[in-house]
Amino acid sequence: MSSHSKKSQAGRFDSLEQEVYLNLWRTYDRLRSIEEEVFGPMGITSQQYNVLRLLAVHHPEPVPTLTIANRMISRAPDITRMLDKLEASSLIQRVRPSENRRMVLISITAGGLSLLGEIAEPLRQCHSKQLGHLNKKDLALLVGLLRDARKPHEQEKNTWS
Amino acid sequence: MSSHSKKSQAGRFDSLEQEVYLNLWRTYDRLRSIEEEVFGPMGITSQQYNVLRLLAVHHPEPVPTLTIANRMISRAPDITRMLDKLEASSLIQRVRPSENRRMVLISITAGGLSLLGEIAEPLRQCHSKQLGHLNKKDLALLVGLLRDARKPHEQEKNTWS
């Protein structure tokens, strides 16, 4: 049996909804700090990692800049400068196609793919450290509840159904 | 009955742990953007709101700077400048007691209390918009799972058991 404490410590929160939100915030903050121990030494942020990951999935097809922005896990209004940094580190390439010069197509470089390879194992260990103490049933339950929680706040056709 | 989809879309994630973490991140990001619609127009951030809230709970007793930092929901290495801003807006006061001049004691002002009063109702509505679509059972379940998820990553004696 899973063993989540049932006590809600009434009084410390204005409402159950607020209690959920603050717990979500706190939990995200704790787990994020663990992930940063992996990304920091590699010289990238988790946002940047997610760009590289997305590009690797589509590789060798390039992906337009704003398509990347829309598929990010957290909002990325600053996608241009983020890609600037990745390009400066030679992890991605930009191409402006002559048939539609509005777009900028992004693709991951060999260096980018290599970096992903280096990160894979430490990152797997990190995820295990973050949440390995929960059993599969609770993990699956959590995924479902989180999805339900944000469902009304998702835009149209995003990748995060 | 609650109706969380059971499909985990295998293949999009490296592990169930990673899937949980990315869902946590995404969900936090969506809900946060809703909260910012409340705090933005009031001229404070949600971190600053939490400082004021904490001080209000202890009012009229003051609270030392680093005690505030340790009780924040997300880490606050920049507590000094955050308090600078709140002091500049006359929402808090600082006192350095002569019997121990290492500490700086912080207390909320009448203006700070008044701001909390103005925010209370819009914030309640915000929390309802964020999570009001979930039933009480799912909300309670979520609180428990989130607490379990971060439990091994909490320090000693913090307020976020």
Place this chain on the structure above:
DNA sequence: TCAATATAGTTGTGCAAACAACTCTTGTCC
């Protein structure tokens, strides 16, 4: 065909977060 509109990114600016190095004060222990 050309002005209006829509699309795709970029840049300017200001604010917030992170980490480390620093100052000031008090407690401790030969």
Place this chain on the structure above:
DNA sequence: GGACAAGAGTTGTTTGCACAACTATATTGA
């Protein structure tokens, strides 16, 4: 009782995030 360490904040600096205004390119429809 004076060096040393610990405690409590502050400041410097760099980097990241957010919003809005802007440029450049393509489409469309009178």
